[in-house]
Amino acid sequence: MARLVLDTNCFAYKDKYYQQIHGGGMSSAFTQVLASIYMLEWEEHLIQHQAKHGEIYGRNEHGHLRTCVYHKPTADPYYLPYTSDHSHKYHRNIPYNALIRAARLCSNVHDFNLERTRIDVSLLLGQYPPKIISKQFLRFFQVNNAMSVLAELNADTYQRLHQKLINQIALNEKQLNDKAKNPVKYPPVLEKKTWDRTVINLRYIYESGPIASFSHKFYSWWKKHYRYPESAVKNKTVRLKSKINRKLTNYLIRKKPPRHRLTLKKQKDKQ
Structure with a gap:
């Protein structure tokens, strides 16, 4: 094949x-x-x-192994643009998760600080508001109890943060590891999907502009008209999930050539 x-x-x-x-x-x-x-x-x-x-390949500095984030020289720094037609909850998580990745890979606090600056500049180039970037950066250091790293680049606090995030397995990684233990005995096709009858999942097409605040309005309507004491769905939880529109490239760019280019032309016999 x-x-x-x-x-x-x-x-x-x-x-x-x-x-x-x-x-x-x-x-x-x-x-x-x-x-x-x-x-x-x-x-x-x-x-x-x-x-x-018993070999290991890395950068040895005075008996300490040093790791940092590698950036391909020919690749431009890129994150999901803030002007893209996505719900802003995706944009809010990008600065936070970028710092988690940097703290996991950078063993030195100064390398982490350089990477943090690079992330900051890349997000600004992606038209992220400085207020959102600063808020998510501050949330990262507050959640991980590492404010001294932000204030004074405390090396001891950063080492504890670095080791904590390295040993911290994400939920999706744990699920993938559990499924990969014996895929023959437990094929993913036969896996039973958990269905919570108390949760209602609804999808809507997200668009920037007036519809950007639709989720907030919907939850207020739901609480007002369906969560009253006598309601049959008062114990139901609604999860509103957004879908993105098709991009202009889906409409304007044709990946498959026209039929007349794919058809071989027959050559006329020479007379």
Whole structure:
């Protein structure tokens, strides 16, 4: 199957039809998966070699292993733009989660501070309001009891924060680990989905502008008209979930060439 996909990798460009005979385009989903398979095989041999010989690759500074966030030189810093047509709850979580990632990867408080500055600038370039960035940064240090890191770059407090976040397993990571223990015995297809009859999940299409405050208005309407003592749904909980609109690229960009480009023209016999 892999050979079939690689041998029939074709594309159209400027009214001409081309076949790629070597490699594959990285925009192809299959090519990315195939590259990950090769990397997995190489990394498994590397890890086995390291475990056998007691080796570790890293930056040693006076007997201490130093780690930090790697940024690809050719990649621009990018986060979900604040002007995108998403609910603002997604934007609020981005600064907070970016600091969690930085604190997990940076073993030195000064590297963490540089990464925090980089995140701040990247979010500003994404048109995030400075007030929201500062509020979420402050929430991160307050929740993790690390205000001294924000105020004076306290190295001891940061080391405790660093170790705490490294050992802290996210809920989705724990669920994935549980499912990966024995996928043959417990296939995901046969997994029973928990259904809470007390929860009503509703979806609506989110749009910036007047509809941005729809969720707040809906909950106030729900509380006023359905949560009264005699109501049959007074014990029900409503979770309003937003869906995003289709982007302009879905309407204006055609990924598949027109039919006349995909049809081979028959050459007329020379007379």
